[in-house]
Amino acid sequence: MSHALVVGKGAAGTFSSWLLAKRGWEVTLVGRGTPSTALSTGCLRSVPNLCRAAISEFLNNESMPWASGEREGISRIGTSYRCWMSPAHSTWKQGETPKSIAVVGLDGHPSLLPRVASALLNGRKIRAAPFTLAGQVPSEVPLASSFRKDEAWEDLAEELQKMSVETILIPSLVTLQDYHRLDQLEGRCGRDVLEAITPLGSPGQRLADLMLSKAGEAGVTIWDGRKVTALDVKDDVVVGATVVGGMDARHLSVDAVILATGGPLVDGLVLKEREVSDPFGKFRVVRSAAPLTGGYDSLEGMLVNTEGRAMVNVAGAGDCLSSGSREYGSGLTEALESAYRAVRALEGT
Amino acid sequence: MRTDVLIIGGGATGAGIARDLALRGVNCLLLEMGDFCHGASGGNHGLLHSGGRYAVKDPTSASECALENAVLRSIAPFCIEDTGGLFVSLPEDDPSFADTFIGSCRSADVPLEELTAREALRSEPELISSVTRCLKVDDGSIDPFSLVQANVDDARSAGARVLNHCAVTGMTVEKGMVVEVKVRDRRGGVPSTMVPDIVVNAAGAWVDEVAKLAGCRVPMGLDQGSMLVMDGRQCRHVVNRLRPPSNGDIVVPNHTSTVLGTTSRPAGAPDDVAVSGEDVDLLIRETAAMMPSLRARRAIRTYGGVRPLLSGGGREASRSFAMLNDERAGNLLSVAGGKLTTYRLMAEKVSDRVCGMLGNRSECRTHREPLGPPAEGKGDSIPAARLVRKYGSLASSVDTTDTRVVCSCEQVLRSEVTAVLKAGDALTLADVMRRTRAGMGYCQGFDCSMSVLEIMVEQNGADPVSSLSEFLGERERGLGQASGDQLRQEMLRRHVLIGVYGLGDRE
Numbered sequence: 001m002s003h004a005l006v007v008g009k010g011a012a013g014t015f016s017s018w019l020l021a022k023r024g025w026e027v028t029l030v031g032r033g034t035p036s037t038a039l040s041t042g043c044l045r046s047v048p049n050l051c052r053a054a055i056s057e058f059l060n061n062e063s064m065p066w067a068s069g070e071r072e073g074i075s076r077i078g079t080s081y082r083c084w085m086s087p088a089h090s091t092w093k094q095g096e097t098p099k100s101i102a103v104v105g106l107d108g109h110p111s112l113l114p115r116v117a118s119a120l121l122n123g124r125k126i127r128a129a130p131f132t133l134a135g136q137v138p139s140e141v142p143l144a145s146s147f148r149k150d151e152a153w154e155d156l157a158e159e160l161q162k163m164s165v166e167t168i169l170i171p172s173l174v175t176l177q178d179y180h181r182l183d184q185l186e187g188r189c190g191r192d193v194l195e196a197i198t199p200l201g202s203p204g205q206r207l208a209d210l211m212l213s214k215a216g217e218a219g220v221t222i223w224d225g226r227k228v229t230a231l232d233v234k235d236d237v238v239v240g241a242t243v244v245g246g247m248d249a250r251h252l253s254v255d256a257v258i259l260a261t262g263g264p265l266v267d268g269l270v271l272k273e274r275e276v277s278d279p280f281g282k283f284r285v286v287r288s289a290a291p292l293t294g295g296y297d298s299l300e301g302m303l304v305n306t307e308g309r310a311m312v313n314v315a316g317a318g319d320c321l322s323s324g325s326r327e328y329g330s331g332l333t334e335a336l337e338s339a340y341r342a343v344r345a346l347e348g349t
Numbered sequence: 350m351r352t353d354v355l356i357i358g359g360g361a362t363g364a365g366i367a368r369d370l371a372l373r374g375v376n377c378l379l380l381e382m383g384d385f386c387h388g389a390s391g392g393n394h395g396l397l398h399s400g401g402r403y404a405v406k407d408p409t410s411a412s413e414c415a416l417e418n419a420v421l422r423s424i425a426p427f428c429i430e431d432t433g434g435l436f437v438s439l440p441e442d443d444p445s446f447a448d449t450f451i452g453s454c455r456s457a458d459v460p461l462e463e464l465t466a467r468e469a470l471r472s473e474p475e476l477i478s479s480v481t482r483c484l485k486v487d488d489g490s491i492d493p494f495s496l497v498q499a500n501v502d503d504a505r506s507a508g509a510r511v512l513n514h515c516a517v518t519g520m521t522v523e524k525g526m527v528v529e530v531k532v533r534d535r536r537g538g539v540p541s542t543m544v545p546d547i548v549v550n551a552a553g554a555w556v557d558e559v560a561k562l563a564g565c566r567v568p569m570g571l572d573q574g575s576m577l578v579m580d581g582r583q584c585r586h587v588v589n590r591l592r593p594p595s596n597g598d599i600v601v602p603n604h605t606s607t608v609l610g611t612t613s614r615p616a617g618a619p620d621d622v623a624v625s626g627e628d629v630d631l632l633i634r635e636t637a638a639m640m641p642s643l644r645a646r647r648a649i650r651t652y653g654g655v656r657p658l659l660s661g662g663g664r665e666a667s668r669s670f671a672m673l674n675d676e677r678a679g680n681l682l683s684v685a686g687g688k689l690t691t692y693r694l695m696a697e698k699v700s701d702r703v704c705g706m707l708g709n710r711s712e713c714r715t716h717r718e719p720l721g722p723p724a725e726g727k728g729d730s731i732p733a734a735r736l737v738r739k740y741g742s743l744a745s746s747v748d749t750t751d752t753r754v755v756c757s758c759e760q761v762l763r764s765e766v767t768a769v770l771k772a773g774d775a776l777t778l779a780d781v782m783r784r785t786r787a788g789m790g791y792c793q794g795f796d797c798s799m800s801v802l803e804i805m806v807e808q809n810g811a812d813p814v815s816s817l818s819e820f821l822g823e824r825e826r827g828l829g830q831a832s833g834d835q836l837r838q839e840m841l842r843r844h845v846l847i848g849v850y851g852l853g854d855r856e
Contacts, residue, residue, distance in 0.1 A: 075849055076799075077799055110799060110803070113800070113802070120813060199849045
C-alpha cells in the first residue's frame with residue numbers, strides 16, 4: 001500500500017486525506033494550530049462544480065444535518081449572508097425570508113448584536129425586534145461552554161416561548177456534539193430557531209471538528225499538534241519527511257505528499273513584511289502585489305520546485321496555492337475542490 | 350442665533366480660545382465641522398515639546414515651547430506623561446551640532462542636561478550602543494484628544510457654547526463686516542444662521558477656505574506629515590535625533606503605543622493626509638538608526654496630518670503663529686501657524702485681541718487655572734491612571750464596578766463608552782474611539798466596533814450602517830501600508846468584514 005503524507009488539518013487537508021484513504025492509500029495527516037476552516041462561518045459560500053457528491057458524503061453527519069441550494073442567513077451584525085450549503089439551522093431557502101424575527105442576544109456577550117442586527121434587518125424590510133436575555137455571560141467565556149448544561153437550555157426555551165414571532169435568531173452556541181440541542185430547542189419553544197452566521201466562533205470549529213473526525217473514521221492516521229519541519233527530496237521526488245511534536249522527532253518514508261498548510265493568515269506560508277515564501281525552502285512561490293493571492297505555483301496539480309520543474313509526487317491544496325482571483329469568503333469550496341484535484345493528480349502518477 | 354464671538358475650528362487653538370474668552374466672561378460660540386481635533390490637533394505625534402527641536406533654527410518658538418510646556422504640566426497634568434526627552438547624536442551626525450544645540454537651548458531658556466553615553470544607555474536601553482552624545486530635555490507625551498476635550502468642557506462650564514459636527518458653509522459680508530454666518534449641523538435642531546459681532550477663524554489647515562467665505566485670503570503653506578504607530582511602548586523617553594530638524598527623527602511613547610514621526614511634503618489640500626509607502630520605509634529606517642529594535646516591532650497603522658504653517662511651509666517655516674485681518678471683513682480675525690504645545694499662548698494672544706475689539710478689559714486666566722477640577726483618583730492602579738489620562742476630571746463619572754470590557758486591545762470598559770455617549774459630543778464610532786481609545790489597538794476596531802455600535806444604537810439610536818462604514822473606512826485608510834503580522838490581522842479583518850458581513854462592498 002502506498003503511503004501518503006498530508007500536511008494541514010483544515011478543509012483541504014482533511015478532505016484530501018479522506019479521499020486518499022477511500023481510494024486505498026495509507027494516509028498520515030499532520031496538522032497543528034487553528035486552520036482557517038475553524039475561523040470560517042462553517043458554510044460553503046460558492047457552489048462546487050467538481051466532486052459535489054464526494055463533498056456531500058464527506059460532510060454528511062447525523063447530528064448536524066446540512067441544507068444546500070440557494071440559501072440565505074443573517075450574520076451576527078444583521079447583514080444578509082448567502083451561501084450554497086450550511087448547517088440546517090443557519091439559513092433558509094432563498095425567497096422564504098421569515099416574516100418576523102426576534103433577535104436574541106445574551107447580556108454581556110458580543111456574539112450576536114441584537115440592536116444593531118434588528119436595525120439592519122428593519123432597514124431591509126424584515127420585521128425584527130431586539131431582545132437581551134439577562135443572566136450575564138462574561139465576554140471572555142466562549143458561549144458554547146456556558147451552554148453545556150441542560151438547565152441553560154431549559155431557561156432559554158422558556159424565555160423564547162414568550163416571544164410572539166415566527167423565527168428566533170440566536171447566537172451560535174453549540175458544538176458539533178451539541179448540535180441536536182437546536183432541534184430540541186425548536187421543538188420546545190415552537191418557533192423556528194435560526195443561528196446567526198458567525199465567523200471566528202463555534203460554526204467554524206464545528207466544521208473543522210467534523211472534517212477531522214471524518215478523516216479519522218476513513219482510517220487516516222492523525223498526528224495532531226505536530227509539524228513537518230523538513231522534506232527529503234531526491235530528483236524531484238519527496239521520499240521522506242521529518243515530523244516534530246514536542247521533544248519527539250520522527251522520520252517518515254512517504255510515496256506522495258499533499259501540502260495543505262494554509263495561507264499566510266494561518267502561517268502556512270511565511271509572511272515577511274508583504275512577501276510570502278515557502279517554509280520548506282523547496283517550492284516556487286508566486287508573489288503578487290496582493291499578499292492574499294500569493295502562494296505555491298503548480299503545474300497540473302503538482303507543486304513546482306525552485307528550479308522550475310514540476311514535482312513528481314507533491315501536490316498542493318487549499319489556501320497555500322497561489323490563486324489569481326480569490327474572492328473573500330469562497331475559500332472553503334475552493335479548498336475542497338483543490339483537494340480533489342490534488343488527489344487526482346497524485347493518482348495519475 | 351446671536352453671539353458676541355463666533356469661533357470656527359475645534360482644534361486645540363479654537364478650543365483654547367473658547368476657554369480663554371469664556372473665563373473672561375465673553376459670550377462665545379465654538380463651531381467644529383467634524384469632531385474636536387479633526388485636523389492637525391488630532392494628526393500629530395502627541396509630543397509635548399521642550400523647545401529643543403526648534404532651539405537652533407527658531408529660537409522664539411523654542412522659548413514659547415519651553416514656557417508653555419511648564420504651564421501645561423501645571424494646568425493639565427492628567428493628559429501629559431512626564432517621559433522626559435532625549436536628543437541623541439550618532440557617529441554619522443555632525444559632531445559640532447551638539448554644541449550649537451546646547452548653546453541655543455541655553456539662550457532660549459530651554460532646560461537641558463547632558464548625559465554620558467553610558468547613562469543614556471542605562472536610562473534608555475533600546476538606544477543604539479554607538480550613541481555619541483545625549484542631551485536630556487523636558488519633552489513629554491500628551492493626549493491631544495483629552496487636552497482639547499478638557500478645554501471644551503472647561504469652556505462650557507464657564508458659559509461658552511460649543512458644538513462639534515457643525516460646519517460653516519457661508520458668510521454674508523456687508524460694509525466690510527461679517528454680519529451672518531451660515532451653518533450646517535449634523536445633529537439638526539440648531540439654527541442655521543449665526544449673527545456674531547466678531548468671527549475668529551481658527552480653522553487650522555482650513556483657515557484660508559474659511560477666510561474665502563468672507564472674501565478674504567490667508568496665504569498658507571500647507572504641509573503634510575506622516576506618522577507610524579507601533580504596538581506597545583518601545584521606549585521610556587521621547588527620543589529625538591540630535592541634528593537639524595529632519596524626517597523620521599522623533600519617537601514618542603504614548604498610552605499603549607509608540608508613534609514614529611514625521612515627514613514633510615507640500616499638501617495639496619487641508620485633507621491631503623495620505624501616507625505613502627516611502628514615508629513608512631523612511632520612518633522605520635531613520636528611527637531604527639537611533640533604536641534598532643524598532644525594525645522588529647509590529648507597526649499597527651499609519652496616519653497623517655496637515656500642518657497649517659504660515660506661507661512658505663516646509664521644514665524651514667517658522668512654527669510661530671500670526672493673526673490676520675483686513676478691511677474686506679474687519680471683524681474676521683484669522684489665526685494661522687503655531688503648534689500644539691503653544692496652543693494656549695496662541696489662544697491667549699487671540700483672546701487679548703478679541704477683548705480689545707470688544708472693549709473687555711479682563712485678563713487671561715488660562716495659564717493659572719487648572720483645566721477642570723482636579724481629577725479624583727480611584728487609587729493608584731493602572732486602570733485608574735488610564736481613566737484619568739483619558740478623561741481628566743470626568744474619570745470619576747465612569748462606573749468601574751462594571752468590569753465588562755468592550756475593546757480588549759485597549760482594555761476599554763463598557764461603562765466608559767456609556768459615559769462618553771452620555772456626555773453628548775460623540776455622535777459616531779470614531780468620536781467614541783477618540784475619547785475612549787476603543788479601536789486604536791492592533792485589531793483597529795475589527796471587533797470592538799461592533800460592540801460599541803450596539804451600545805450606541807441602544808443609547809442614541811444611531812444609524813448602524815453609516816456609522817460603521819464611516820468608521821471602518823477611516824481605520825482602513827491607516828492600514829494600506831500594513832505588513833507582517835499586522836497584514837495578517839488585516840487579511841482576517843477583511844475576510845470577516847467583506848467576506849462574511851458583506852461590508853465595504855456595498856455601493
